[in-house]
Amino acid sequence: MDLGPFLFLASLEGLVQAAVLSLSALGLCLVFGVLRVVNVAHGEFYMAGAVIAWAISHALPGQPLLGFLAALFLAPLLVGLAAFIADRAILRKINHNPEATIVATIGMLYVIQQSALIGFGPDARPMEPPFYFHVNFPWFGYSGYKLSVILMAAALLLFVWYVISRTRLGLFMRATQLDREMAQVSGIPVGWVYGLVFAAGAMLAALGAVLIAPIRQVHYLMGLDPLLMSFIVVIIGGLGSIRGALLAALVIGMCDGIVSMFFSPTLAKMISTLLVALVLILRPEGLFGQRKPL
Amino acid sequence: MTGSGKRSLTLHIGVLVLLFLLPFILPDYHQLVITRIMILAIFALGYNILFGYAGLLSLGHAMFFACGLYAAGLPVYHLGWEVPLAFLFAIVISALAAALIGAIALRTQGVAFMIVTLMFAQAVYLGTLYFSDVTGADEGLVLPEHARSFDALGMRVDLTSPEVRYYIALALLSAAVLMVCRWVNGGLGREWVAVRENESRTRMLGYNTFLIKLKAMVISGTFSGGAGAAYGLLFAYVGSTFASIQYSIDALLFTLLGGAGTVLGPILGSFIMFYLVDFFSGHTTAYLLATGVVLILLIMYFPLGVLGTLRKKWLPWLP
Amino acid sequence: MAALVAVSLLSAKKLNRRFGGIAAVKDVDFSLEQGEIRGIIGPNGAGKTSFVNLLSGRLAPDSGQVVFQGVDITRQSVWKRARLGIAYSFQIISIYPGLTVFDNVAIGAQLGMQQPSKSGQSRDQEPDLEEVVGSCLKLTGLDWGRTQLASELAYGHQRLLEITINLAVDPTLLILDEPTQGLSVDEIDEFAGLLKRIRSGRTIILIEHNLPFVMNLADRVTVMDQGGILAENDPKGIQMDARVKAAYLGK
Numbered sequence: 001m002d003l004g005p006f007l008f009l010a011s012l013e014g015l016v017q018a019a020v021l022s023l024s025a026l027g028l029c030l031v032f033g034v035l036r037v038v039n040v041a042h043g044e045f046y047m048a049g050a051v052i053a054w055a056i057s058h059a060l061p062g063q064p065l066l067g068f069l070a071a072l073f074l075a076p077l078l079v080g081l082a083a084f085i086a087d088r089a090i091l092r093k094i095n096h097n098p099e100a101t102i103v104a105t106i107g108m109l110y111v112i113q114q115s116a117l118i119g120f121g122p123d124a125r126p127m128e129p130p131f132y133f134h135v136n137f138p139w140f141g142y143s144g145y146k147l148s149v150i151l152m153a154a155a156l157l158l159f160v161w162y163v164i165s166r167t168r169l170g171l172f173m174r175a176t177q178l179d180r181e182m183a184q185v186s187g188i189p190v191g192w193v194y195g196l197v198f199a200a201g202a203m204l205a206a207l208g209a210v211l212i213a214p215i216r217q218v219h220y221l222m223g224l225d226p227l228l229m230s231f232i233v234v235i236i237g238g239l240g241s242i243r244g245a246l247l248a249a250l251v252i253g254m255c256d257g258i259v260s261m262f263f264s265p266t267l268a269k270m271i272s273t274l275l276v277a278l279v280l281i282l283r284p285e286g287l288f289g290q291r292k293p294l
Numbered sequence: 295m296t297g298s299g300k301r302s303l304t305l306h307i308g309v310l311v312l313l314f315l316l317p318f319i320l321p322d323y324h325q326l327v328i329t330r331i332m333i334l335a336i337f338a339l340g341y342n343i344l345f346g347y348a349g350l351l352s353l354g355h356a357m358f359f360a361c362g363l364y365a366a367g368l369p370v371y372h373l374g375w376e377v378p379l380a381f382l383f384a385i386v387i388s389a390l391a392a393a394l395i396g397a398i399a400l401r402t403q404g405v406a407f408m409i410v411t412l413m414f415a416q417a418v419y420l421g422t423l424y425f426s427d428v429t430g431a432d433e434g435l436v437l438p439e440h441a442r443s444f445d446a447l448g449m450r451v452d453l454t455s456p457e458v459r460y461y462i463a464l465a466l467l468s469a470a471v472l473m474v475c476r477w478v479n480g481g482l483g484r485e486w487v488a489v490r491e492n493e494s495r496t497r498m499l500g501y502n503t504f505l506i507k508l509k510a511m512v513i514s515g516t517f518s519g520g521a522g523a524a525y526g527l528l529f530a531y532v533g534s535t536f537a538s539i540q541y542s543i544d545a546l547l548f549t550l551l552g553g554a555g556t557v558l559g560p561i562l563g564s565f566i567m568f569y570l571v572d573f574f575s576g577h578t579t580a581y582l583l584a585t586g587v588v589l590i591l592l593i594m595y596f597p598l599g600v601l602g603t604l605r606k607k608w609l610p611w612l613p
Numbered sequence: 614m615a616a617l618v619a620v621s622l623l624s625a626k627k628l629n630r631r632f633g634g635i636a637a638v639k640d641v642d643f644s645l646e647q648g649e650i651r652g653i654i655g656p657n658g659a660g661k662t663s664f665v666n667l668l669s670g671r672l673a674p675d676s677g678q679v680v681f682q683g684v685d686i687t688r689q690s691v692w693k694r695a696r697l698g699i700a701y702s703f704q705i706i707s708i709y710p711g712l713t714v715f716d717n718v719a720i721g722a723q724l725g726m727q728q729p730s731k732s733g734q735s736r737d738q739e740p741d742l743e744e745v746v747g748s749c750l751k752l753t754g755l756d757w758g759r760t761q762l763a764s765e766l767a768y769g770h771q772r773l774l775e776i777t778i779n780l781a782v783d784p785t786l787l788i789l790d791e792p793t794q795g796l797s798v799d800e801i802d803e804f805a806g807l808l809k810r811i812r813s814g815r816t817i818i819l820i821e822h823n824l825p826f827v828m829n830l831a832d833r834v835t836v837m838d839q840g841g842i843l844a845e846n847d848p849k850g851i852q853m854d855a856r857v858k859a860a861y862l863g864k
Contacts (some may be wrong), residue, residue: 093594098405103550103593106543110586117580189384228416231409270420274582277413281401414784481723490722491709498669498707498783500695 005139008074010258015216015235016146018253019153022246024226026160027204033232034083034177034197036100037091040107040207041108047220049075049206052077052119054127054218060261068130068214075210076203081204087195093102096194114221115170137254147213156207157246164242173197228269229256232276306475310468317460325456331568333525333547336470338560340517340543341440346554347478348510349490350400353408354415357395357546360422361518362377362388364429367532370441377444377453381523388519389512400504408586412539418535434533442530459528467545467561470517474557477513486510487555488586518545535575540582547585550592553599562600607612622647623699623786624814626809628667628677637663638674639840645786652831652848656784656860660840661820662704665788668818669701682765682785696728698777698785702792704773704820708778714755717763717774718746746781753777753807769800773807780811787811787827793826797808803831810848828852836860 024046052075057246068229086108092209134141165197175183176193184190205226216222231251237244252272259268314333317325337359344350356546366384369375375383399410422429443452452458477483485506488496497503526532533542544567553561570588573583596603621623625643637660644716645651653661653852666672668679670691679687695701709717721743750756752774758766763774772792779787793801801823806818808830821827828848834849836844837861844851853859 038409090590090594099408100593100597102351102353102408104590106546107586107589107593110582111590112586114583114586115579118583122579149469174298175331220557231413235409235412264424266420266424270417270424272411273417276416277399277410280400280406280410307695395719484716484720485725487712487716491711492707493779495707495709496720497692498671498701498703498723499696499778500700502692542655 002139004138006261008137009140009142010261011254012142012146013252013261014257015150017257019150020212021226021229021233022249023156023208023211023251025230025237025245025249026157027201027208028230029234029237029242030173030197030204031201034173035096036098037098037196038105039198039201040102040104040105040202040227041086042108042230043223043225044112045079045202046114046205046226047116047223048082048208048217049079049209049212050222051116051220052078052206053210054120054125055211057127064128065130065245067128068210071210071213072207076206079206079244080199080203083197084195087198088191089281090201091198092191092194113220113223120218120219120220124217124219127213127216131220143215145214149215150271152211153208156204162202163208167192169196191278228273232272235276235280237239268274296330296344301451303475306471306557306559308469309561310464313464313467321458325460327568327572329456329460329463330563332460332467332524333528334544334568335543335564336467336524337518337521338548338564339467339470339557340514340521340553342549342554342556342560343474343477343486343517344510344514345546345549346491346556346559347483347486348488348507350510350602351408351409351546352514352542353539354411354413354418354542355412356537356539357415357418357515358392358515358518359522359525359541359545360389360418360534361391361515362524362572363526363532363536364422364522365519366523366539367435367437367526370430370437370527371435371532372438373415373437377441378446380441381527383522384523385516385520388522391518392512392515393508396508396515396556399484400507400511405526412542415428415537415542416538416582419539420533422534422537429471432470432531432534434535437527437532441527453530454530462528464523468522470520473559478557486520543585543589547589547592549599550597551588551599551609553601553605555602556599556601558604559599559601566600621645621679623668623679625668625676626680628664628679629675630663630667630672631675632663634676636718636840639647641840641842642815643835643839643842644815644864645818648812648814648816650812650819651819652827652834653818653837654822654834655837659837661830662790662839663840665790665820667790669699670700695782695784697794697849700779700782700784700786701788702776702779702790704734704794706736706768706775708763708771708774710762712763713761714761714766714774715746715757715759718749718781721778722746722749725781725783734757747795749777749781752780752811754803771798772805776807784815786816786818788820790820791819791822792819792821799815801826 007250024042028039028042031042046217056074057064058072059069060070089100090104090108094104129145131145133144135144144148164173172188172193175186176190177206180190208226212215229252233248234245235253237246237248256268256272313328316328320328337355340358341352341355343350361382365387366380369383370377370380395414399407399414402410418496423431442454445451445452478486483498485501488501489503491504493503522536525536548563548567549560550563553559553566567585567588570584571581574584592599598606621644623645625641628638628643630638639660641664648735653665655661663672665742667674670689674687676801678685681694681697682700684697686697697808709720719742722742726740726742726745728763730798731770747756750759753776754775755770758770763771766774769837772795776792782846793804819827819831833844834846834848834851836854837859841859844854846854
């Protein structure tokens, strides 16, 4: 293949990557923005979403589209419920203290990951895509499902934007983020908002995972990579800034997709983790960091 | 020395004497396990200096452990160095690495510090995977025959003997405990605690708090690196696993469990956790589940750990 | 006669500091003599705390210069200034709540012992940490509570502890930001007694709202208003000053 079409293919791959990454990074970003805590178990909610999606589609053999739609609906719901309970039962008890929360979510990481190992087993398993068709470009054919992932992710992002900027819950979230105590005295049920945002963060990760599951295989350790990537995106994007995170997800997803086709993925990851550490040290507000919240 | 000082010294020496006597009564299997535990306890002791005393929560201490491991193991493997030389070299390299990483990472605080240390450690881990020609990556390297014994003080020290390994580990642990005791009961320990309790006040008083934290980082990193070097040399193996985030979390877990900010806490934590995991792994492949559950329960109900809770309730003299 | 001119311990020239659009400290010239107790008074928002923060280094000035014992310290960090002998006692109590009273003071004392004495008392031999802490605690009358946790002390005692920590470092210049705030009348009297006991060999800046307290203790009083210095005189002169009355009474 010539360089031009090759680059085009790489950008399409990057765009798929960026679409899923922006969902999971947005989840991490929301949680950090509103609760001011880092959820280290974020990647495991992602993995849980994929595992549940696999289980659902496995339970409906021969009906991949139905299975996929059911998973798209049920997996985030179940994951969100688990996250909500985790927040109310564990994080609320430690007052969402930032450092204690990191330790507690590391604990959750192991619990979820190891439960998946027990229930799902150590093997990577494929999930059937909901439909097969190829979009034919002049130089190569491309999976229609992958293209639809990009569209579905974009639609979901639009929906999240709507919730945050146009609904009562979104208003509560923004108020809680700006000033927790003021929100509390204004009658906003801050505890519930925390629980819901924590759940919403996990649901976004799970959604991303359901979309990617038919492309990649489902595995109990698959959460580590998106956790790291989401971290990178949220930090580069400016901690808690949604617009920054989305922009960063696009750039980093694309870069990662393209760079991985030219260089060793290990080297690419090594360099990007070091870059993130440097960004945190030199520009704590992030590269695209705006002081304006949300 | 005050009365409480004497009591605590007696306690620490008592624990070390107990460890000295254990091999005479325990079966061989436990001798090996406790050798490992003692080395990891040195790692946790080092971690505790930074976290328990200076109040800095690092999520990347595996990088120092791995740094010592590789700095000792690679020269032995590739260049045929003698064991004692490799150990000393590893100590020096770990101290330098900790100074460098500390000088950079200590520009951040709180959550940012946690993430920066995590990221650095991840980069080191990926590095050990990437340079697989040198490090052996996941499969690791088994150290050659010549590294299984060395001459010291006119004696031939045989590292394949379980007793010899046990007593080397104990000697290192004893040295580490005595050093930590000396520091934390002296001026340096008070400076660390001052930074942990109220950093801005400490700076206003006239302390260079950055330097105090850097000292904690270097000592902590050197202990961790020393533990890594000892682990690699005693068991003749180096590999990427030891650089993985799991080991950073273990150090945190041992320290939290035993009691952050107590000298013996990390040692006790290492023992409890090791035997707990040992027990679980006999029954299930998902033994890390225990790690997760213990972490959550600890942070929710016993943030002070076993010895921290004891100290608060009954034994205020415990260091 | 030149010999009679007192040595200036600390001086500030044309100090400026703005927050956003507001000038918190505006073109302040200030000079402090060795051994005096200087009161700084003024209405709320006059810039008193901002001004002493510029002296102690908690804030950096936008422009101007601070000289301490002949050394330009304008660009020096907080801890270096403290090493030179400038101690700041917090308006909001800042102690080590999780540590015992003894350890609180020992943190200051072990730093003080690393450097030559500033208050002029000679030291024949290296003093013992226990002794230094003990004598500091006796001086402020907290000796009874050395093994108590600082967080368990009553408010007034925490205030005293705050100052004991500073005294343990043995500073040349002690800046006290509203030390009597929240204290009872009896405690204020005791505190005045304490200041008289510790003033030998030291220079003290006292920011206060309690005017009788300042007028009783201070050798000179500086009045600040709207970021600038309105008047500076001995306490009697200040009490007579029409401009000061106007600023305080809003006339």
